[in-house]
Amino acid sequence: xxxxxxxxxxxxxxxxxxxxxxxxxxxxxxxxxxxxxxxxxxxxxxxxxxxxxxxxxxxxxxxxxxxxxxxxxxxxxxxxxxxxxxxxxxxxxxxxxxxxxxxxxxxxxxxxxxxxxxxxxxxxxxxxxxxxxxxxxxxxxxxxxxxxxxxxxxxxxxxxxxxxxxxxxxxxxxxxxxxxxxxxxxxxxxxxxxxxxxxxxxxxxxxxxxxxxxxxxxxxxxxxxxxxxxxxxxxxxxxxxxxxxxxxxxxxxxxxxxxxxxxxxxxxxxxxxxxxxxxxxxxxxxxxxxxxxxxxxxxxxxxxxxxxxxxxxxxxxxxxxxxxxxxxxxxxxxxxxxxxxxxxxxxxxxxxxxxxxxxxxxxxxxxxxxxxxxxxxxxxxxxxxxxxxxxxxxxxxxxxxxxxxxxxxxxxxxxxx
Amino acid sequence: xxxxxxxxxxxxxxxxxxxxxxxxxxxxxxxxxxxxxxxxxxxxxxxxxxxxxxxxxxxxxxxxxxxxxxxxxxxxxxxxxxxxxxxxxxxxxxxxxxxxxxxxxxxxxxxxxxxxxxxxxxxxxxxxxxxxxxxxxxxxxxxxxxxxxxxxxxxxxxxxxxxxxxxxxxxxxxxxxxxxxxxxxxxxxxxxxxxxxxxxxxxxxxxxxxxxxxxxxxxxxxxxxxxxxxxxxxxxxxxxxxxxxxxxxxxxxxxxxxxxxxxxxxxxxxxxxxxxxxxxxxxxxxxxxxxxxxxxxxxxxxxxxxxxxxxxxxxxxxxxxxxxxxxxxxxxxxxxxxxxxxxxxxxxxxx
Numbered sequence: 170x171x172x173x174x175x176x177x178x179x180x181x182x183x184x185x186x187x188x189x190x191x192x193x194x195x196x197x198x199x200x201x202x203x204x205x206x207x208x209x210x211x212x213x214x215x216x217x218x219x220x221x222x223x224x225x226x227x228x229x230x231x232x233x234x235x236x237x238x239x240x241x242x243x244x245x246x247x248x249x250x251x252x253x254x255x256x257x258x259x260x261x262x263x264x265x266x267x268x269x270x271x272x273x274x275x276x277x278x279x280x281x282x283x284x285x286x287x288x289x290x291x292x293x294x295x296x297x298x299x300x301x302x303x304x305x306x307x308x309x310x311x312x313x314x315x316x317x318x319x320x321x322x323x324x325x326x327x328x329x330x331x332x333x334x335x336x337x338x339x340x341x342x343x344x345x346x347x348x349x350x351x352x353x354x355x356x357x358x359x360x361x362x363x364x365x366x367x368x369x370x371x372x373x374x375x376x377x378x379x380x381x382x383x384x385x386x387x388x389x390x391x392x393x394x395x396x397x398x399x400x401x402x403x404x405x406x407x408x409x410x411x412x413x414x415x416x417x418x419x420x421x422x423x424x425x426x427x428x429x430x431x432x433x434x435x436x437x438x439x440x441x442x443x444x445x446x447x448x449x450x451x452x453x454x455x456x457x458x459x460x461x462x463x464x465x466x467x468x469x470x471x472x473x474x475x476x477x478x479x480x481x482x483x484x485x486x487x488x489x490x491x492x493x494x495x496x497x498x499x500x501x502x503x504x505x506x507x508x509x510x511x512x513x514x515x516x517x518x519x520x521x522x523x524x525x526x527x528x529x530x531x532x533x534x535x536x537x538x539x540x541x542x543x544x545x546x547x548x549x550x551x552x553x554x555x556x557x558x559x560x561x562x563x564x565x566x567x568x569x570x571x572x573x574x575x576x577x578x579x580x581x582x583x584x585x586x
Numbered sequence: 587x588x589x590x591x592x593x594x595x596x597x598x599x600x601x602x603x604x605x606x607x608x609x610x611x612x613x614x615x616x617x618x619x620x621x622x623x624x625x626x627x628x629x630x631x632x633x634x635x636x637x638x639x640x641x642x643x644x645x646x647x648x649x650x651x652x653x654x655x656x657x658x659x660x661x662x663x664x665x666x667x668x669x670x671x672x673x674x675x676x677x678x679x680x681x682x683x684x685x686x687x688x689x690x691x692x693x694x695x696x697x698x699x700x701x702x703x704x705x706x707x708x709x710x711x712x713x714x715x716x717x718x719x720x721x722x723x724x725x726x727x728x729x730x731x732x733x734x735x736x737x738x739x740x741x742x743x744x745x746x747x748x749x750x751x752x753x754x755x756x757x758x759x760x761x762x763x764x765x766x767x768x769x770x771x772x773x774x775x776x777x778x779x780x781x782x783x784x785x786x787x788x789x790x791x792x793x794x795x796x797x798x799x800x801x802x803x804x805x806x807x808x809x810x811x812x813x814x815x816x817x818x819x820x821x822x823x824x825x826x827x828x829x830x831x832x833x834x835x836x837x838x839x840x841x842x843x844x845x846x847x848x849x850x851x852x853x854x855x856x857x858x859x860x861x862x863x864x865x866x867x868x869x870x871x872x873x874x875x876x877x878x879x880x881x882x883x884x885x886x887x888x889x890x891x892x893x894x895x896x897x898x899x900x901x902x903x904x905x906x907x908x909x910x911x912x913x914x915x916x917x918x919x920x921x922x923x924x925x926x927x928x929x930x931x932x933x934x935x936x937x
Contacts (some may be wrong), residue, residue, distance in 0.1 A: 186821065200740065288820060291820065291894040291895025292892075294640050294891050294892065297641055297642060386894065388900075392894055392895075566897060568815070568821050568895075569897070571820050
């Protein structure tokens, strides 16, 4: 009798549920996974090396492209690292803006995760519902930075510019008559903060809508309860962070444990799971959506009452105003120096981490006193999560692999860097 | 003069056997052509309805409001090359789509559209339908096996596992109908539902659990969401038809949608009184059958937009541990109701 061999299957890199370019070699006995071997590196863009060859401020844009669904949080860690080395702190208003956009980013990321996770398990309507709300937040990105995704909005010493006083409007097209356009422009008549407040007001109802479709759905529960269980001890040992760790019942959140910016002034709660399965991680993230919404509301209230500078008035660090450059020799020189040479950062090394939507996102930065980093190392949350793939799916079925990939919320931009 | 007389007068110069065969062919065409058209527009309806459920508009560019979209899709598929993968069993690879489509068309032979309109009024109609609907899965299994692809192979394995868990529950559900109606002829089954109770006399009322189970099994049998594990978009890419392109793929597509319409029609005939009218002021007729079919088709689309996908072992559990016991229990219940002539439904049953 011939020897019975396991079925080896290539899951990705071209696969609808591979979340980008994950290549997973699955050894299966029928549909039961015996071994899962994730292969990475297909999206490697040498971000860390590129950063070594550029002035500090020019690498901010690369950070957006690491985890390309939570752009501003990546920037945040990098900007914080530079600020730590420089020994500066941005104005309070800038800190509030950063926190607000961190939370907007968290919602963006979790909505993307929820949509993709739903789609993986077969609930395809979730995807479109989530993208409907993402669109509004993308508009906020666009309003402050000019781009929908790769914003480069956070700068050492503050943010690029203050929140805009008005939102862009839709125009009448062949496919959209004036009445429809007016409805779409309804929430856009005021400033960005008005627009965001409108969003924050209706977003909890949207979360309820998602939960109606999934939380008590028997099929959803059958597909996620008891799948990919990680004990709290293992989760810590494997280097899990963020919702993956909290889903296992470990209360660990950098926003609370090592508060940065103004998180210690804001009221929010940290949801944790009990069983450490996909369903708990789902519930944790859903609650995080609500908490982020709360934080955004607090930031909006503060930002309305407290106008002020959003950038350090340090000509060596922040570019001068365009208007000043027209007549002021010094401003022109500063501008030229800043955009060619950049600025030098004191010698030293620093690790700065933020509570990224996916977990702890850290930047380890070594400076030798030049205008470029000597070494930059990115600590991506997804990398540690993906390493646990084998442990999480072993003994489960093929369909559960998809659920586990979904629950890890992996994005290859940050894993491959 | 009816169309039939006119046709025979027109072909009177032919031998009688030949003109009879021709007449049957014409009748088959009269079923298949509208069926294929409804399949085309069912895909359009699906994209539109799911589009609106998902807060978007669906296809609206080809033709006025997108009404020519299915035609454009069909033309595209016709023009595409049929790629036969290396190492595939060519004969089986090309037979499989036909094997999938043929039963879903053939089963329409016994569906009564109204009290007189039926292609073949055979006595064992219900058995014939049961036999043909189960045959369709061979197309899927053969396709998965012949493709020489691991994804397709897993798809066909899942399909086989799924079918053994649903056919039985479905068969028992039909036994319930058989007992209640006392006949295997589909026309007779509908006539047995015609009573002074109106729509409450239809079999969905006395056979309610069986009715639900039959429809769910029907969804599973057509491999539609949430039971689309053999296609499993996000797990095994497209499952059994991952290697198919062009017209070969289109045949699977046609088969799936024709099967959806068939299952809806059968549910309407067996449990919702087929052509019978639920209200006094609108007469019986084919329009009622079409309305009922549309209702069930809408349910298909609604399920697809709402539910996540089952894992295939969970489908088997549902089939064996839940549906099978319920149907068996209900067979006993319905038998007792028929034997003891339980009013209001079986007060004057024949047994």
